[in-house]
Amino acid sequence: MLSQTLKYAYYPGCVAQGACRELHMSTQSLTQALGIELIELKKAACCGSGTFKEDSLLLEDTVNARNIALAEELNLPLLTHCSTCQGVIGHVDERLKECQTTKPDYVSQVNGLLEKEGCSPYRGSTEVKHILYALVQDYGLDNIKERVTRKLTGLKCAAFYGCYLLRAQKSMTYDDPFKPEAMENVFRAVGATPVYYRGRTQCCGWPLSSYATNESFKMAGMHVQEAIEGGADCIVTPCPLCHLNLDSRQPEVEKVIGKKLGLPVLHLPQLIALSLGISPEKLGLDRHIVSTKSVLEKLGM
Incomplete structure (x- = not known):
């Protein structure tokens, strides 16, 4: 049995709130039944599904740094049930964490853009996790x-x-x-x-x-x-x-x-x-x- 309640900053993504509404419904039903607490990031933006970087890598990084920063404000991992969102946001998180060491000026540029919009800065203090791996690794198959x-x-x-x-x-x-x-x-x-x-x-x-x-x-x-x-x-x-x-x-x-x-x-x-x-x-x-x-x-x- 779990020793404590699992809690995540929930990023539902666009498709699960539109064309695949049943995914949003079933995620909520499942997590409630398992006793997992989700705090929905209602101010989050679309991850871009990999298209933002075709125009500007800085755009993709800034939009998703903001999404991650919303979870960081709650001191929680960002949880998604979309492989595409996991891939895009997870890759941005991975890239920016690396840039904190190799290209700190770039992270400062991203955070400068966030600051202009009144958003919290990206700190690189949390992780991005798909519900599959949250269930397997955090909750446990047993x-x-x-x-x-x-x-x-x-x-x-x-x-x-x-x-x-x-x-x-x-x-x-x-x-x-x-x-x-x-x-x-x-x-x-x-x-x-x-x-x-x-x-x-x-x-x-x-x-x-x-x-x-x-x-x-x-x-x-x-x-x-x-x-x-x-x-x-x-x-x-x-x-x-x-x-x-x-x-x-x-x-x-x-x-x-x-x-x-x-x-x-x-x-x-x-x-x-x-x-x-x-x-x-x-x-x-x-x-x-x-x-x-x-x-x-x-x-x-």
Whole structure:
């Protein structure tokens, strides 16, 4: 059992408050059930999903230094449930911490811009952590097992990590960036069976979707087909942008590849919360484009 309540500065990101509202819903339901306290950073800005630096690295660093500084004001780690946000904000944090030693004038420039806007300075005093690793490292798999009331026995889950979570930062202290196991270990903890397939650590194709749509959809279709061929009942992802390309756009993907897919795609918090006995309605499982009915039927729900 945990000796104390875990507390985080919660950065929900844009997509979880819009197109993937069910991710925000299920994160709140899950953390409440586990006794994890989230303090939402309501003044936080969009991380830019990697696009700010195309115009200005200083812009990306300043916007996200401000996001991190909001968490530092609370003396808490910044927690996100979006792999893209983790990759972008985590990389900025990593870069600025390094610059504090190698390029202190650059950090001063960033903080000067923050000061002009009346914002707290970036200190480099906290960390940026995805909910997956907060659950595995801070909460602990054994503690999750103890809270399971509905084992997901027989459910075959294919993890889709996405690229930002694994390889956006130089150092990856929580998992192997090329052979990760964190999500598969979570699946085992809640009674589900992991499905391994080639595409689980590759890009979903989302970054290509605005200018090379067919190529993006072909990538997504390839990953979904591989998961189906591996016997998966569903894909589970820790990234709402991956979810959009794999779930919300799956009907369009099917048209491009000329094949019917119909594989449900769950957000990681939804899967864990199901094992804790939380109702599908409370987790927004009715909001998906690809119906999650087959998953619920497999679990006898």
